Amino acid sequence: SQKIEQNSEALNIQEGKTATLTCNYTNYSPAYLQWYRQDPGRGPVFLLLIRENEKEKRKERLKVTFDTTLKQSLFHITASQPADSATYLCALDADAGNMLTFGGGTRLMVKP
Amino acid sequence: DAGITQSPRHKVTETGTPVTLRCHQTENHRYMYWYRQDPGHGLRLIHYSYGVKDTDKGEVSDGYSVSRSKTEDFLLTLESATSSQTSVYFCAISGGGSANEKLLFGSGTQLSVL
Numbered sequence: 001s002q003k004i005e006q007n008s009e010a011l012n013i014q015e016g017k018t019a020t021l022t023c024n025y026t027n028y029s030p031a032y033l034q035w036y037r038q039d040p041g042r043g044p045v046f047l048l049l050i051r052e053n054e055k056e057k058r059k060e061r062l063k064v065t066f067d068t069t070l071k072q073s074l075f076h077i078t079a080s081q082p083a084d085s086a087t088y089l090c091a092l093d094a095d096a097g098n099m100l101t102f103g104g105g106t107r108l109m110v111k112p
Numbered sequence: 113d114a115g116i117t118q119s120p121r122h123k124v125t126e127t128g129t130p131v132t133l134r135c136h137q138t139e140n141h142r143y144m145y146w147y148r149q150d151p152g153h154g155l156r157l158i159h160y161s162y163g164v165k166d167t168d169k170g171e172v173s174d175g176y177s178v179s180r181s182k183t184e185d186f187l188l189t190l191e192s193a194t195s196s197q198t199s200v201y202f203c204a205i206s207g208g209g210s211a212n213e214k215l216l217f218g219s220g221t222q223l224s225v226l
Contacts, residue, residue, distance in 0.1 A: 032213075034215075041220075043204075043217030043218050043219050044202075044215075044217050045217070046214045046216070049214060091155075099145075099160060099170060100215065102147075102154045102156075103154060104152070105154060
């Protein structure tokens with residue numbers, strides 16, 4: 001069966017450290033993968049999109065990698081801040097051109 | 113959220129009653145989506161639209177219908193609400209060259225079916 005897996009347990013890190021979140025998938029051949037941030041009581045907010053032919057993408061303190069051989073994306077937040085505390089969702093098109101499918105999300109807690 | 117609004121934000125209803133949720137956008141985007149979000153299941157696609165009067169089913173469409181008579185409005189209807197449809201419902205839009213690029217989500221509707 002097709003699956004997108006994110007660590008369902010909360011990730012707790014100290015302010016200033018790098019947070020690394022994982023998104024693994026099976027039985028998909030996505031053309032791209034996206035990351036979203038969701039705060040309690042709010043809708044997800046788009047952060048980054050990485051295409052299948054891109055290994056890495058950066059935006060300010062954010063970095064995403066995409067390994068289609070391992071079927072995995074890593075999402076990094078460097079110099080993390082308490083304001084980065086939120087749930088982070090990965091999403092991909094189940095097959096190229098199809099609708100987005102979301103992972104369950106990982107909650108990140110950054111402690112001061 | 114700028115460019116997309118959902119109404120109502122909260123609704124409590126009884127089993128068996130019809131419910132309609134509204135999504136309104138001011139971005140003139142082609143694609144509109146309805147998702148539901150439940151603990152343990154994440155976001156799941158209910159229905160989507162790729163143009164006026166053009167809609168299709170998503171992963172969890174049973175018990176739901178949609179309509180899009182204008183570019184800016186996408187309605188989700190629960191014909192006869194059930195307790196299993198208690199959830200948070202999100203509308204999203206995208207206007208890129210292909211579906212799915214950079215979704216913009218609304219703030220959600222918390223629906224409770226008693």
